[in-house]
Amino acid sequence: MSVTSVSVIGASGRMGSEVCRAVEGADGLELVGRFDVDDDLGDLAGADVVVEFSVPDASPANVAHCVEQGVHVVVGTTGWSADRLDALRGQLADHPGVGVLIAPNFAIGAVLMMAFAAKAAEFYESAEVIELHHPDKVDAPSGTAARTAELIGAAREAAGLTDVPDATTSDPDGARGARAHGIPVHSVRLRGLVAHQEVLFGQTGEMLTIRHDSFDRVSFMPGVVAAVRRVGEHPGLTVGLEHYLGI
Numbered sequence: 001m002s003v004t005s006v007s008v009i010g011a012s013g014r015m016g017s018e019v020c021r022a023v024e025g026a027d028g029l030e031l032v033g034r035f036d037v038d039d040d041l042g043d044l045a046g047a048d049v050v051v052e053f054s055v056p057d058a059s060p061a062n063v064a065h066c067v068e069q070g071v072h073v074v075v076g077t078t079g080w081s082a083d084r085l086d087a088l089r090g091q092l093a094d095h096p097g098v099g100v101l102i103a104p105n106f107a108i109g110a111v112l113m114m115a116f117a118a119k120a121a122e123f124y125e126s127a128e129v130i131e132l133h134h135p136d137k138v139d140a141p142s143g144t145a146a147r148t149a150e151l152i153g154a155a156r157e158a159a160g161l162t163d164v165p166d167a168t169t170s171d172p173d174g175a176r177g178a179r180a181h182g183i184p185v186h187s188v189r190l191r192g193l194v195a196h197q198e199v200l201f202g203q204t205g206e207m208l209t210i211r212h213d214s215f216d217r218v219s220f221m222p223g224v225v226a227a228v229r230r231v232g233e234h235p236g237l238t239v240g241l242e243h244y245l246g247i
């Protein structure tokens with residue numbers, strides 16, 4: 001069996017250290033480098049694939065460095081705005097063999113939750129997202145919530161539901177929280193939580209709740225390992241693990 005060598009950026013962090021353990025325990029993968037803030041990325045320890053879980057402000061430069069080195073990248077860091085994605089696509093055009101996957105959530109159940117939410121969005125007048133995380137999470141709303149809202153908005157548009165959900169009329173000043181792609185998103189930060197999300201759909205006389213809970217960061221590892229194994233087969237930029245899993 002051929003061995004894929006893997007380096008991790010953000011290796012001392014909560015996710016990065018879990019990824020190091022998962023790579024060390026996975027058949028056919030070898031951990032060759034651990035990088036964190038202030039480390040010189042250099043040749044990335046000769047890795048075939050880099051896994052990047054750092055901070056939103058550092059991630060674009062880290063990923064750009066990997067692409068420049070011709071190394072495939074699996075990215076879990078949040079904060080990838082449309083502008084940042086466009087810049088990365090531009091860079092990848094000059095490196096046609098390199099694959100980059102950016103996924104807001106590597107838990108398979110969360111990927112399914114987003115797909116189910118996109119399906120349900122075609123059938124309901126109102127939709128809201130509640131995301132709940134540990135209090136040390138630096139960003140809000142979460143990348144998963146933003147992506148869920150984006151998928152709901154796109155599904156509504158494709159179904160011809162161009163009117164905005166009810167919350168826009170019941171909350172014209174946005175006082176009930178942030179909104180992503182027109183969908184209200186509520187962020188809870190509570191000690192004891194890891195990563196949780198509820199997607200609520202309502203219409204007269206009924207409500208549908210789709211919920212996913214990550215109780216432990218190990219929940220993200222099967223998705224990360226699957227992505228490491230497949231990223232080389234997907235040149236260019238892919239956003240969302242669902243594209244690798246056929247979901």
Ligand code: NAD
Pocket residue numbers: 009010011012013014015016035036037038053054055056058062075076077078079103104105106107139220
């Ligand atoms: P963390 O704060 O525990 O870890 C971040 C690590 O990045 C730290 O060790 C820090 O020193 C390091 N770092 C900071 N600047 C750096 C730089 N310039 N270069 C390299 N490393 C640098 O955070 P975390 O909980 O591990 O989360 C990391 C990111 O992953 C966040 O954006 C978080 O939202 C995201 N996340 C994504 C998923 C997913 O499934 N996609 C799941 C959980 C968290």
